[in-house]
Amino acid sequence: MDLQWRPCRPRTGLAPHISHAYRYRRTVCTVSPMLSLGRCSLPASSNPGPSLEFLSQAHTMICYMLWLAACCLLLLYSVRFRSGWSHGNGPRSYPVIGCLVDFYKNRWRLLDWYTELLAASPTQTIVVDRLGARRTVVTANPVNVEHILKSNFGNYPKGKPFTDILGDLLGTGIFNVDGELWYAQRKLVSHEFSARALRELEFAVLEDEARERLVPALGLAAARGDVVDMQDLLRRFSFDVICRVSLGVDPGCLDPALPAPRLAAAFDAAAGIIARRGAAPVAAVWKAKRALDVGSERQLREEIAVIHEAVMDLIHIRKKECGLRVNGGDGRRSDLLSRMIECGYPDEAIRDMVISFIMAGRDTTSSALTWFFWLLTRHRDVEREVLREITGGGASHAAAGGQGKMRALHAALCETMRLYPPVAWDSKHAAAGDVLPDGTRVERGDRVTYFQYGMGRMESIWGADAGEFSLRRWLSIIPEENAAPAPPAAVAGLSPFKYPVFQAGPRTCLGKEMAFVQMKFVASTVLRRFELVPVDEGRVPVFLPLMTAHMGDGLNVTVRSRSGEHVASAASSGN
Known part of the structure; x- marks a missing residue:
């Protein structure tokens, strides 16, 4: 033309x-x-x-072809998307957005929603795809849990997505590393936790903290008729204990004469922000905020700086003390920090390990005890049974040597953590493709989660009464007083993969025995002296699965002192 x-x-x-x-x-x-x-x-x-009409028709045809190609791609994606569910049920899912619709509808009841989906699945396993998140396999099947935590342990590390979330705070601490670095720390810490000196230190600290602070605080509340938030009180108590055992210093959280320690506030704030990192639907959001140093990520950086500075200062002070002891000073200290310094580890490695232990120990026992005391207020018959056991053995039952005789108390604590585990779920990331024992396909990079909260409610594991609070399921398998003692964290006849509250396999929690010692000591100390009455007895608290589980809005109670007659009456009533 x-x-x-x-x-x-x-x-x-x-x-x-x-x-x-x-x-x-x-x-x-x-x-x-x-x-x-x-x-x-x-x-x-x-x-x-070509005419304008022809160009218009060509444009329309091209648009139709592009639309058809997009539909084909979405169809292929959808088919692939659903293929991961060939071995179990799961939430309704759509191309691209995955289960985002149902996820949003159930965002305020995610734990119960997942539990319902798992219970409906023939294999107690579901696969979840969600926009902006990794493909996630969630299981409440004990056979799968054993495969993940033991049989194919090497294929299921915590993985980079997990370590990215916690890395700013925990660094290379034992709870945030895999492979050889984890193995080396595990070997060291396992030796230290088995040391008699550390166990004796824990019990001495518990006795002192209860005598000087916990009992007086509850006694004062009983005398005044004050309302006490037991969750807050127990968290303060646990923070004092873990700092004295790990760092060899007393933060005085339960001392009313002292201001609230900045270190405790920094741990609280950092834990909350990191929990929101883990719950974020799109990790790129918090990573962008961190890169720009704005909002919650800026606050997290500031709180971590407070924690790191405080722990490093303690390390330097303790190193000077160790030097003085070498030159004829005081005897050897038993706290974890001092023992690791003497092993010759670098300062930053010691800092990361100590912070990891504080994070692990500060809220887990307090969470379990908070739910324990609430459940006893709902089941006074169980409280009477536990109280009879505590008072029947005298003060010696609370001592470390007598705790193995507390079958009812141990059963009540185990039953509490079955229904309200301190950690609701734990996730790994597949290093390579795999097939779980129930046939579920796992792809490289998938997030693989075993769901403790849901497992505690599975009728396939616990029977038709799985939703009930009952000591019978434990008393039948806990040895009698004169029988050979069972490990305190997992009783005879029960697979730890059915009850992975303390994990299982090579990563089994090293502090499980110390946790039971603390929980039994606090429970017996409080129940022997006080009766707790919820302010709102009809309220069913909300279970909040943060880094460690919390009770929504705390546990507000009034406190009543038990005299000797009242203790005997309470223990014998109902016979």
């Missing part, structure tokens, strides 16, 4: 020296004999070009 370009005369009033660009206009070609555009004209051509 021949196109001719003709100069357009300037419109009236335009300067004669108007630029060349304005004096020429590009004409649009059509098949009409002559198309006038303003003063520009295009003569007819003997070789007519």
Whole structure:
């Protein structure tokens, strides 16, 4: 087609020296004999070009083809998407967005929603795909749990997504590393936790903290008729204990004469922000905030700086003390920090390990005890049974050597953590593709989660009364007083993979025995002296699965002192 370009005369009033660009206009070609555009004209051509109608039709056809191609891609994606569920049920899912619709609808009851889905699945396993998140396999099947935590342990490390979330705070601490680094720390810490000196230190600290602070605080509340938040009280108590055992320093959280320690506040704030990191639907959001140093990520950086500075200062002070002891000073200290310094580890490695232990120990026991005391207020018959056991053995039962005789108390604590585990779920990330024993396909990089909260409610594991609080399921398998003692964290006849509250396999919690010692000591100390009455007895608290589980809005109670007669009456009533 021949196109001719003709100069357009300037419109009236335009300067004669108007630029060349304005004096020429590009004409649009059509098949009409002559198309006038303003003063520009295009003569007819003997070789007519495509019409506007044809171009419009071509454009429409291209759009249809693109739309069809997109539909095909979405269909292929959807087929692949659903193929991961060939071995179990799961939430309704859609191309691209996955289960985002149902996830949003159930965002305020995620734990119960997942539990319902798992209970409905023939294998107690579901696969969850969600926009912006990794493909996640969630299981409440003990056989799968054993495969993940033991049989194929090497294929299921915590993984980079997990370590990214906790890395700013925990660094290379034992709870945030895999492989050789984890193994080396595990070996060291296992030796230290088995040391008699550390166990004796824990019990001495518990006795002192209860005698000087916990009992007086509850006694004062009983005398005044004050309302006490037991969750807050127990968290303060646990923080004092773990700091004295790990760091060898007393933060005084339960001392009313001292201001609230900045270190405790920093741990609280950091734990809350990190929990929100883990719950974020799209990790890129918090990572962008961290890169820009804004909002909650800026606060997290500031809180971590407080924690790191405080722990490093203690390390330097303790190193000087160790130097003085070498030159004839005081005897060897038993706290964990001092023992690791003597092993010659670098300062930052010691800092990360100590912070990991504080994070692990500060809220787990307090969470379990909070739910324990609440459940006893709902089941006074169980409280009477536990109280008979505590008072029947005298003060010696609370001592470390007598705790193994507390079968009812141990059963009540185990039953509490079955229904309300301190850690609701734990996730690994598949290093390579795998197939779980129930047939569920796992792809490389998948998040694989075993769901303790749901496992505690599975009728397939615990029977038709799985939702009830009952000591019978434990008393039948806990040895009698004169029988050989069972490990305190997992009783005889019960697979730890059915009850992975303290994990299982190579990563079994090293502090499980210390945790039971603390929980039994606190429970017996409080129940022997006080009766707790919830302010709102009809309230069913909300279970909040943060880094460690919390009771929504705490446990507000009034406290009543038990005299000797009242203790005997309470223990014997109902016989």
